[in-house]
Amino acid sequence: MTFDYAPAPESRAVVDIAPSYGLFIDGEFAPASDGKAFKTVSPSSEEALSEVAQASAEDVDRAVRAARKAFEKWSALPGAERAKYLFRIARIIQERSRELAVLESLDNGKPIRESRDADLPLVAAHFFYYAGWADKLDHAGYGPNPRPLGVAGQVIPWNFPLLMLAWKIAPALATGNTVVLKPAETTPLSALFFADICRQAGLPKGVVNILTGDGSTGAALVGHPDVDKVAFTGSTEVGKAIARTVAGTDKRVTLELGGKAANIVFDDAPIDQAVEGIVNGIFFNQGHVCCAGSRLLVQESVQDELLEALKRRMRTLRVGDPLDKNTDIGAINSAEQLARITALADAGEAEGAERWAPDCELPGSGYWFAPTLFTGVTQAHRIAREEIFGPVLSVLTFRTPAEAVEKANNTPYGLSAGIWTEKGSRMLWMASKLRAGVIWSNTFNKFDPASPFGGYKESGFGREGGRHGLEAYLNV
Amino acid sequence: MPITVPAYGKEAAGRLASMADVTADDGALRRFLHGLPGVDAVGLEARAATLGTRSIKTTAKAYAIDLAISMIDLTTLEGADTPGKVRALCAKGSNPDPTDRTAPKVAAICVYPDMVATAKEALRSSGAPDIHVASVATAFPAGRAALPVKLADTRDAVAAGADEIDMVIDRGAFLSGRYLEVFEEIKAVKEACARPDGSAAHLKVIFETGELQTYDNVRRVSWLAMLAGADFIKTSTGKVAVNATPPVTLLMLEAVRDFHAATGVQVGVKPAGGIRTTKDALKYLVMVNETLGEPWLTADWFRFGASSLLNDLLMQRQKLSTGRYSGPDYVTVD
Numbered sequence: 001m002t003f004d005y006a007p008a009p010e011s012r013a014v015v016d017i018a019p020s021y022g023l024f025i026d027g028e029f030a031p032a033s034d035g036k037a038f039k040t041v042s043p044s045s046e047e048a049l050s051e052v053a054q055a056s057a058e059d060v061d062r063a064v065r066a067a068r069k070a071f072e073k074w075s076a077l078p079g080a081e082r083a084k085y086l087f088r089i090a091r092i093i094q095e096r097s098r099e100l101a102v103l104e105s106l107d108n109g110k111p112i113r114e115s116r117d118a119d120l121p122l123v124a125a126h127f128f129y130y131a132g133w134a135d136k137l138d139h140a141g142y143g144p145n146p147r148p149l150g151v152a153g154q155v156i157p158w159n160f161p162l163l164m165l166a167w168k169i170a171p172a173l174a175t176g177n178t179v180v181l182k183p184a185e186t187t188p189l190s191a192l193f194f195a196d197i198c199r200q201a202g203l204p205k206g207v208v209n210i211l212t213g214d215g216s217t218g219a220a221l222v223g224h225p226d227v228d229k230v231a232f233t234g235s236t237e238v239g240k241a242i243a244r245t246v247a248g249t250d251k252r253v254t255l256e257l258g259g260k261a262a263n264i265v266f267d268d269a270p271i272d273q274a275v276e277g278i279v280n281g282i283f284f285n286q287g288h289v290c291c292a293g294s295r296l297l298v299q300e301s302v303q304d305e306l307l308e309a310l311k312r313r314m315r316t317l318r319v320g321d322p323l324d325k326n327t328d329i330g331a332i333n334s335a336e337q338l339a340r341i342t343a344l345a346d347a348g349e350a351e352g353a354e355r356w357a358p359d360c361e362l363p364g365s366g367y368w369f370a371p372t373l374f375t376g377v378t379q380a381h382r383i384a385r386e387e388i389f390g391p392v393l394s395v396l397t398f399r400t401p402a403e404a405v406e407k408a409n410n411t412p413y414g415l416s417a418g419i420w421t422e423k424g425s426r427m428l429w430m431a432s433k434l435r436a437g438v439i440w441s442n443t444f445n446k447f448d449p450a451s452p453f454g455g456y457k458e459s460g461f462g463r464e465g466g467r468h469g470l471e472a473y474l475n476v
Numbered sequence: 477m478p479i480t481v482p483a484y485g486k487e488a489a490g491r492l493a494s495m496a497d498v499t500a501d502d503g504a505l506r507r508f509l510h511g512l513p514g515v516d517a518v519g520l521e522a523r524a525a526t527l528g529t530r531s532i533k534t535t536a537k538a539y540a541i542d543l544a545i546s547m548i549d550l551t552t553l554e555g556a557d558t559p560g561k562v563r564a565l566c567a568k569g570s571n572p573d574p575t576d577r578t579a580p581k582v583a584a585i586c587v588y589p590d591m592v593a594t595a596k597e598a599l600r601s602s603g604a605p606d607i608h609v610a611s612v613a614t615a616f617p618a619g620r621a622a623l624p625v626k627l628a629d630t631r632d633a634v635a636a637g638a639d640e641i642d643m644v645i646d647r648g649a650f651l652s653g654r655y656l657e658v659f660e661e662i663k664a665v666k667e668a669c670a671r672p673d674g675s676a677a678h679l680k681v682i683f684e685t686g687e688l689q690t691y692d693n694v695r696r697v698s699w700l701a702m703l704a705g706a707d708f709i710k711t712s713t714g715k716v717a718v719n720a721t722p723p724v725t726l727l728m729l730e731a732v733r734d735f736h737a738a739t740g741v742q743v744g745v746k747p748a749g750g751i752r753t754t755k756d757a758l759k760y761l762v763m764v765n766e767t768l769g770e771p772w773l774t775a776d777w778f779r780f781g782a783s784s785l786l787n788d789l790l791m792q793r794q795k796l797s798t799g800r801y802s803g804p805d806y807v808t809v810d
Binding site (some may be wrong): 003004005006007113117238268269270271272273274276277316325326380422442443 | 512514515516518519520522523529530531532533534535536537539540543727730761765766770773
């Protein structure tokens with residue numbers, strides 16, 4: 001007999017999903033003005049979870065007007081009063097964290113282990129953190145009495161639906177702005193549950209408005225003349241379109257876009273922990289992470305040893321039901337994304353890189369992609385240059401620290417990087433040379449609300465999180 | 477449950493012999509041990525914590541509980557030990573749950589050397605001669621005695637019938653960098669484990685990891701002991717403030733995995749001290765499963781050094797079979 005873990009699914013009974021949801025405007029749920037709606041499906045089973053409204057330009061206008069009206073009172077509240085609401089929201093999120101984690105795993109496909117242990121604690125932490133800033137803005141380094149911008153139009157992606165909502169809404173509210181937020185088309189549910197949390201917290205009407213919809217809704221929101229600030233997290237392609245839309249207006253904008261991070265392993269690295277860091281860097285959240293360590297740069301002298309250890313570790317990854325507590329890798333978020341990952345992986349093979357994946361049985365329904373490793377990758381390959389946004393790791397090698405820096409920086413992106421070495425001086429030298437917003441040393445994919453996050457080059461501009469994250473929502 | 481003695485192939489012996497040059501002198505051994513990959517404490521602890529969140533239920537739990545029982549070195553190491561106490565422990569080890577004869581036997585009874593003969597006799601008379609008797613020798617737990625005393629302690633225990641010897645290393649020598657001295661001592665004790673008939677008692681080497689303090693030290697001492705011929709590496713004596721912890725055990729499992737890859741020699745692991753609950757024991761089994769896999773998931777290659785763990789495992793076992801929690805009065809106190 002072998003030690004086969006029995007299925008340990010988290011109960012779905014803790015979450016009550018309604019058959020349909022309206023738009024959350026001015027504190028009330030209402031259907032779309034033209035009555036349009038679309039379904040949201042669970043990527044692990046292709047089961048339709050609910051139907052949500054497709055906001056039209058008219059709905060966007062209504063939401064922006066509600067936010068504008070609420071702005072007068074909300075921005076005039078003393079910071080300590082706004083903090084109370086944020087603390088209340090943070091506590092409700094903690095109280096409802098199990099429900100929200102299950103919901104997020106159902107709608108997004110990510111393993112419950114991650115939504116429970118990573119997403120939800122961070123979501124609550126962001127609200128707690130920015131609640132703490134709300135009455136201390138005078139001391140944030142932006143001069144006395146810094147003023148909010150007004151109405152923030154925010155568009156977030158499908159990879160961390162609730163966490164990205166927290167990154168956007170918490171600093172906006174703490175600084176006195178009001179919000180119209182559009183969650184991603186494939187993962188709208190947790191934002192709608194958040195709307196309910198706002199009501200539960202007694203947040204004044206119109207301070208937070210949630211509009212579900214597709215790209216056209218997002219475009220209408222970004223282009224609305226009465227939006228003062230645009231915040232976007234998502235693909236570089238859409239980011240460029242947004243930049244074009246707001247160019248020439250007086251809107252403030254922050255963009256947090258794609259990445260192709262280098263995870264650099266030197267021959268003196270703590271090998272076992274580096275393997276864990278590589279796994280966490282690329283297979284966390286199925287690789288649906290803009291700062292994922294998707295390019296492994298390994299020093300040639302430890303290449304064989306490291307790859308053998310990495311493959312051994314990859315064989316223990318458990319792919320399957322996201323609600324099973326023992327699942328490490330869940331479902332790909334959508335059929336379109338699966339097709340994109342498949343196409344890029346095929347291109348990797350066609351261009352001569354060697355493909356490897358552990359034997360793992362993938363479920364029959366839903367969207368799945370086995371954790372995959374490409375060796376023999378060069379800077380000239382597409383899989384070394386383009387963001388795959390899936391569980392696909394490209395392995396490149398280097399011989400000297402200078403070569404590692406050169407290769408790591410040779411990308412249109414610059415969101416994050418990782419350095420694995422036991423030598424402190426080398427780590428600091430590398431960190432000063434790498435062109436990336438976040439550099440992790442002997443770890444990867446670690447987040448903290450107090451730590452600013454953002455990119456260089458095509459990874460966008462502006463910073464979220466920390467004291468720096470306040471600046472994007474203040475008139476400074 | 478029969479416990480087999482490892483028989484290494486010629487190839488493994490050859491590969492191990494080819495590593496002899498790293499123990500040629502103090503300098504070579506130091507260079508080798510300090511050349512092992514470093515350990516990042518934060519990463520190691522995070523990995524151990526993640527493995528600790530695996531959810532083990534229903535059939536997997538039933539399997540794991542029985543496996544854990546069969547891996548226990550049921551231990552009494554008190555100054556107040558008497559033959560009566562040891563006999564009671566042997567009876568418990570051979571028949572852990574009087575209400576359910578399907579409960580497996582433990583792997584071994586672990587006692588001080590002067591109690592070995594009593595334990596051997598008690599196991600024979602309770603019809604469980606296949607349960608091993610392990611004896612802590614070498615001036616356990618401090619290890620502060622002259623080498624001839626430690627070797628005499630070992631020979632005495634082996635002569636009294638001990639199947640396994642749990643030796644403690646000289647932590648003073650290790651911490652002051654006298655690696656070759658520790659190496660030679662382990663080798664000498666291993667030789668003292670030999671019996672006249674050519675067989676030998678199994679040697680478990682105790683590091684007292686709580687005293688070695690750093691994870692780098694734990695990896696180095698693991699390799700040191702394995703190079704010196706340890707059959708098992710064991711975390712601690714159970715007599716200090718910090719005993720077995722999941723990160724330290726994970727690190728030792730990784731060292732065993734790497735040593736096996738390098739030499740072909742399989743070495744066992746025994747966390748000891750402070751493992752009291754089923755939940756904890758299952759976490760350790762998950763670590764073994766995901767680090768070393770099936771070949772190590774037997775009492776031949778993994779043991780728990782514990783005294784109170786058994787009762788919690790039995791209570792959980794009763795819960796699984798009856799659907800109800802019983803209580804401490806439904807398991808024996810021995």
